[in-house]
Amino acid sequence: MFTIESQLLEAQDVRLGPIDHETHPLIESKWTHDAEFMCQMELRPTPPLTPAMVREQYETVEKDVTELQNLSYFTIRVRDDDRFIGKALIEWVDRSAGNGYLRLGIGEPGFRRKGYGSQALSLLLSYAFDELDLYRVTAVVPAYNQGALRLFQKFGFMEEVRRRRVLYCAGELWDVIAFGLLNAEWRESKLAQE
Numbered sequence: 001m002f003t004i005e006s007q008l009l010e011a012q013d014v015r016l017g018p019i020d021h022e023t024h025p026l027i028e029s030k031w032t033h034d035a036e037f038m039c040q041m042e043l044r045p046t047p048p049l050t051p052a053m054v055r056e057q058y059e060t061v062e063k064d065v066t067e068l069q070n071l072s073y074f075t076i077r078v079r080d081d082d083r084f085i086g087k088a089l090i091e092w093v094d095r096s097a098g099n100g101y102l103r104l105g106i107g108e109p110g111f112r113r114k115g116y117g118s119q120a121l122s123l124l125l126s127y128a129f130d131e132l133d134l135y136r137v138t139a140v141v142p143a144y145n146q147g148a149l150r151l152f153q154k155f156g157f158m159e160e161v162r163r164r165r166v167l168y169c170a171g172e173l174w175d176v177i178a179f180g181l182l183n184a185e186w187r188e189s190k191l192a193q194e
Helices: 024-031 035-041 051-068 116-131 146-154 183-193
Strands: 014-017 072-078 084-094 099-106 136-142 158-169 172-182
Touching: 014 116, 024 051, 024 084, 035 099, 051 072, 072 099, 072 116, 084 116, 099 116, 116 136, 116 146, 116 183, 136 146, 136 158, 146 172, 172 183
Parallel strands: 099 136
Antiparallel strands: 014 072, 072 084, 084 099, 136 172, 158 172
C-alpha cells in the first residue's frame, strides 16, 4: 500500500501525490478563504485557516494514514509544472466491509471546470478499487454542487440516499445526496470503454 510520502498516480494532465509541508499550507490556507470552494468541499461550516492551522491538519492526516490506516490523502497536481491545485481523499475506510468515502476538490479557481477533477476522480477510483480492493465507495454531495453531481453520475455513481433540506449554505437549506459505486460496476464501465 502507498504511504503518504510515496503516493504517485498519473493521468494525462494531473498526478496525485504527497503533501509538501513547506509550500502546501500556504496554498491551501488561501483556499479556505474562498467561500465558493469551501461550500463545495465541506459539508459543515469551516472557518478560514492560517497556514499554521493547515500544517496541523496535515500532521493529523499523516497520523491517520499511518496509525489508523483508514484514510488515503492525495494532493492533486498539474503534471506540467507540479502545481498544487486540489486534494483527493478516501476516508472512513472500513476494510472489513470494503467501504470508503471519496472527497475531492479543485482549490485553484483557474483550474476548475477544465477536466482536472475528472482525471483526479478516475485515478482515485483506480486506487480505491485496484490498490485498496474496496467493494464500494460513497460520495456525499450537496444538491447545490451541480458540477460534482454531474461528475459522479458521469462515472456511474448511483443516487442511494437523499437527506432533504439538511445543509444550510448561502442563506438556503439544501438536500445532501449520497452516491454509491460498486467495484463490479466500475470494472464493467472500464471494460465498456476499452
